[in-house]
Amino acid sequence: MTRKQRRLILIGSCLAVLGVAVALILGALKDSIVFFNSPTDVVEKHIKPGTRIRLGGLVQTGSFARQDLDARFDVTDGKTSIKVSYRGILPDLFREGQGVVTEGALDANGSFVADTVLAKHDETYMPKEVADALKKQGHWKDDYGKTPGSEGRKP
Amino acid sequence: MIAEIGHYALVLALGLAVIQAVVPVIGARLNDPTLMAVAEPVAIAQFGFVALSFAALTASYVSSDFSVANVVINSHSTMPLIYKFTSVWGNHEGSMLLWVLILTLFGALVALFSANLPAMLRADALGIQALIALAFHLFILVTSNPFARLQEPPFEGRDLNPVLQDFGLAVHPPFLYLGYVGFSVTFSFAVAALIEGRIDAAWARWVRPWALAAWMALTLGIAMGSYWAYYELGWGGWWFWDPVENASLMPWLAGTALLHSAVVMEKRNALKVWTILLAILAFSLSLIGTFLVRSGVLTSVHAFATDPTRGVFILGILVFFIGGALSLYAWRAPALKQGGLFAPISREGALVFNNLFLTTVCATIFVGTLYPLALEAITAEKISVGAPFFNATVGVLAIPLLFAVPFGPLLAWKRGDLLGAAQRLIAAFGISLVVIVAAFAFFGAKGVLAPAAIGLAVFIMIGALTDIAERTQVINQPSNAFRRAAGLPRGAWGTAVAHLGVGIALLGIVCESNFGSEHIASVKPSQTVALAGYDLTFEGAVPRQGPNYRELVAKFTIRRDGQIVGVMEPTKRSFAARAASTTEAALMARGVSQLYLSLGEPGTDGSIVVRAYYKPLVLLIWLGAIVMFAGGALSLSDRRLRVGAPKPSRSSILQSAK
Numbered sequence: 001m002t003r004k005q006r007r008l009i010l011i012g013s014c015l016a017v018l019g020v021a022v023a024l025i026l027g028a029l030k031d032s033i034v035f036f037n038s039p040t041d042v043v044e045k046h047i048k049p050g051t052r053i054r055l056g057g058l059v060q061t062g063s064f065a066r067q068d069l070d071a072r073f074d075v076t077d078g079k080t081s082i083k084v085s086y087r088g089i090l091p092d093l094f095r096e097g098q099g100v101v102t103e104g105a106l107d108a109n110g111s112f113v114a115d116t117v118l119a120k121h122d123e124t125y126m127p128k129e130v131a132d133a134l135k136k137q138g139h140w141k142d143d144y145g146k147t148p149g150s151e152g153r154k155p
Numbered sequence: 156m157i158a159e160i161g162h163y164a165l166v167l168a169l170g171l172a173v174i175q176a177v178v179p180v181i182g183a184r185l186n187d188p189t190l191m192a193v194a195e196p197v198a199i200a201q202f203g204f205v206a207l208s209f210a211a212l213t214a215s216y217v218s219s220d221f222s223v224a225n226v227v228i229n230s231h232s233t234m235p236l237i238y239k240f241t242s243v244w245g246n247h248e249g250s251m252l253l254w255v256l257i258l259t260l261f262g263a264l265v266a267l268f269s270a271n272l273p274a275m276l277r278a279d280a281l282g283i284q285a286l287i288a289l290a291f292h293l294f295i296l297v298t299s300n301p302f303a304r305l306q307e308p309p310f311e312g313r314d315l316n317p318v319l320q321d322f323g324l325a326v327h328p329p330f331l332y333l334g335y336v337g338f339s340v341t342f343s344f345a346v347a348a349l350i351e352g353r354i355d356a357a358w359a360r361w362v363r364p365w366a367l368a369a370w371m372a373l374t375l376g377i378a379m380g381s382y383w384a385y386y387e388l389g390w391g392g393w394w395f396w397d398p399v400e401n402a403s404l405m406p407w408l409a410g411t412a413l414l415h416s417a418v419v420m421e422k423r424n425a426l427k428v429w430t431i432l433l434a435i436l437a438f439s440l441s442l443i444g445t446f447l448v449r450s451g452v453l454t455s456v457h458a459f460a461t462d463p464t465r466g467v468f469i470l471g472i473l474v475f476f477i478g479g480a481l482s483l484y485a486w487r488a489p490a491l492k493q494g495g496l497f498a499p500i501s502r503e504g505a506l507v508f509n510n511l512f513l514t515t516v517c518a519t520i521f522v523g524t525l526y527p528l529a530l531e532a533i534t535a536e537k538i539s540v541g542a543p544f545f546n547a548t549v550g551v552l553a554i555p556l557l558f559a560v561p562f563g564p565l566l567a568w569k570r571g572d573l574l575g576a577a578q579r580l581i582a583a584f585g586i587s588l589v590v591i592v593a594a595f596a597f598f599g600a601k602g603v604l605a606p607a608a609i610g611l612a613v614f615i616m617i618g619a620l621t622d623i624a625e626r627t628q629v630i631n632q633p634s635n636a637f638r639r640a641a642g643l644p645r646g647a648w649g650t651a652v653a654h655l656g657v658g659i660a661l662l663g664i665v666c667e668s669n670f671g672s673e674h675i676a677s678v679k680p681s682q683t684v685a686l687a688g689y690d691l692t693f694e695g696a697v698p699r700q701g702p703n704y705r706e707l708v709a710k711f712t713i714r715r716d717g718q719i720v721g722v723m724e725p726t727k728r729s730f731a732a733r734a735a736s737t738t739e740a741a742l743m744a745r746g747v748s749q750l751y752l753s754l755g756e757p758g759t760d761g762s763i764v765v766r767a768y769y770k771p772l773v774l775l776i777w778l779g780a781i782v783m784f785a786g787g788a789l790s791l792s793d794r795r796l797r798v799g800a801p802k803p804s805r806s807s808i809l810q811s812a813k
Contacts, residue, residue, distance in 0.1 A: 009499050014511055021515045024548040025522055032543035033527075035536065054539055066756065068677040069764060088675055089389070089755035089766050092727075092736045103539075129537050 337369025561618020660779025
């Protein structure tokens with residue numbers, strides 16, 4: 001085998017592996033990314049039941065109810081609110097009036113069935129998407145996440 | 156006063172970094188030995204001053220000096236002493252100080268252990284090392300001063316984030332940083348080699364121990380972080396494909412590729428240009444990791460609100476070093492001489508295969524981690540790329556890579572015999588086939604993928620042992636095997652042990668994710684939950700007072716076939732100072748499997764929500780990482796890699812004469 005042939009084999013196999021990787025990435029990006037939506041987005045975009053999304057906002061004060069394992073609460077961005085149901089254990093920092101990000105899909109009645117409720121690691125931090133969604137609806141207060149206690153982080 | 160000493164020491168370290176970044180490099184250009192020799196004492200002194208600064212911050216924390224803003228925000232007088240130590244780096248400012256402490260430590264170590272290196276290469280490398288330190292000293296002093304005082308000190312601190320009040324904080328960040336920053340040494344030497352425009356096998360022999368040490372620390376750091384997340388978050392998961400986790404995995408993959416390509420360069424003087432690129436990439440990815448975590452640009456379980464000027468500053472550092480190094484590479488790399496021809500089927504070919512797949516996996520993770528950022532910047536659309544993406548891409552790309560692991564060490568240099576290697580692996584094939592069939596017969600309902608993956612793990616493990624068995628001839632001539640085993644180079648043992656670790660970790664991953672069981676229930680006292688052959692009886696919950704928290708302790712008695720095997724006590728802690736609570740899961744090891752209990756909300760009627768998991772072979776995941784670390788340590792102890800190799804230096808002769 002000449003030097004040239006060897007180089008061709010090397011370059012050819014590199015391109016083949018890269019091609020496979022690109023195909024995998026594109027395929028996976030089409031199927032498995034999840035879009036973030038505020039409650040208003042969900043209504044305005046007419047998101048279909050069964051589509052997997054992330055829904056974020058504030059947990060409406062006074063809306064939280066739990067029976068055994070089933071939790072129900074409303075997620076609001078100040079303009080629209082959506083009923084969310086979740087079965088399982090809520091994160092330690094889940095509170096009424098605080099920011100939350102949930103992942104799941106709408107059911108046929110337009111309420112949201114979450115299989116994941118995302119925790120935050122700090123009591124003063126507001127998830128970035130939720131902060132942006134609130135700003136959009138004009139319900140942002142500057143003291144969210146601005147308190148000095150928000151410095152704690154996991155390195 | 157102590158805080159001011161710390162601040163001043165850091166400013167002095169900055170001054171020394173300027174000297175070290177300028178004088179030796181000028182010396183190298185003028186070929187002036189006196190100027191070049193400045194690097195060594197200055198590098199050691201720079202480390203000394205940063206260590207003094209770090210000690211000052213630690214002293215402020217341990218004595219709960221609440222006139223220092225950083226201590227107020229992250230400490231509390233009632234916190235146990237160990238957390239007063241660890242909270243030094245449990246915050247942005249302190250953890251950056253730990254970063255530069257380790258950076259300058261590596262600088263000092265390079266200065267100490269490089270006496271027999273070409274003077275120019277040494278001066279340039281130490282200069283680059285100081286340039287990196289300079290950037291980060293500036294970053295701390297300008298944007299993240301940990302020594303800032305308060306006008307009116309409060310009476311009490313605000314406590315450390317409860318999630319961080321754990322032993323994990325004592326070990327995970329230091330090891331992770333040792334890994335991240337350890338790659339700065341290979342980066343500095345790569346850039347120095349590019350400046351000189353000359354590179355040879357000796358360069359690889361010299362750089363490989365540093366890459367190996369960094370890789371070992373990073374392996375342990377990632378494993379510890381994973382175990383910490385596993386028991387602390389109470390979700391029972393050990394890897395979330397979180398951007399911050401990916402940020403640590405990318406340099407690990409690049410570093411693993413670097414270790415393998417440096418072998419080719421050392422032994423066969425080939426792949427030089429590629430190895431230099433990997434050395435640059437490994438540290439670049441470490442810097443990107445630091446940027447992702449420290450700037451808060453990504454949504455992550457680690458990310459917290461942060462000051463935007465810091466993000467911009469780190470981005471500047473990132474662009475300067477990565478951009479600078481890659482431009483230099485593009486300019487100088489074509490001038491480097493290529494050497495060492497090899498056939499596609501050969502040890503070199505196998506290592507190229509390894510590098511190709513490792514870097515492709517790394518690139519895939521890079522795309523998945525940064526795509527949401529890019530998309531949001533361009534279209535303002537917010538997306539999350541999670542586990543399904545990475546499982547569908549990395550999972551597929553890893554299969555050929557893992558399958559090839561046992562073949563590599565069995566192929567000869569230059570021109571190998573694939574059929575011969577396959578024949579030598581016949582025992583490994585046979586055993587893994589039996590395991591696949593047995594696993595399929597046992598768990599048939601789960602499909603063929605999981606048994607096949609178990610078989611792959613067994614193939615890697617037996618394959619790793621095959622190489623050692625052959626070289627010691629333990630089967631043909633067992634009488635002499637022990638002597639031969641002792642005579643084998645430690646590097647060969649290191650390879651086999653590290654590959655064995657890969658197989659062990661893979662076995663744990665496959666079994667945990669396919670055969671685990673999970674049960675969530677709301678239980679009242681004396682109720683029993685059945686899980687994977689165990690009966691978990693809830694005995695009741697009682698409150699308990701801790702040093703700086705109150706906790707609710709739920710007691711569960713665990714029985715198997717009516718016999719009590721133990722008691723598990725998951726708890727829920729509330730921390731008054733931060734009005735926050737954490738869930739402390741209870742773990743019970745059964746062999747290398749685990750029972751895992753974590754608590755939810757207590758009800759008003761004495762009931763409590765509990766999440767119970769049975770995790771088969773889960774401990775193998777982290778045990779595998781420890782075995783990989785041990786493999787690295789064995790390889791590092793190989794004589795060839797010591798300073799002065801191939802000729803033993805005078806000092807090592809003296810040592811062995813003692």
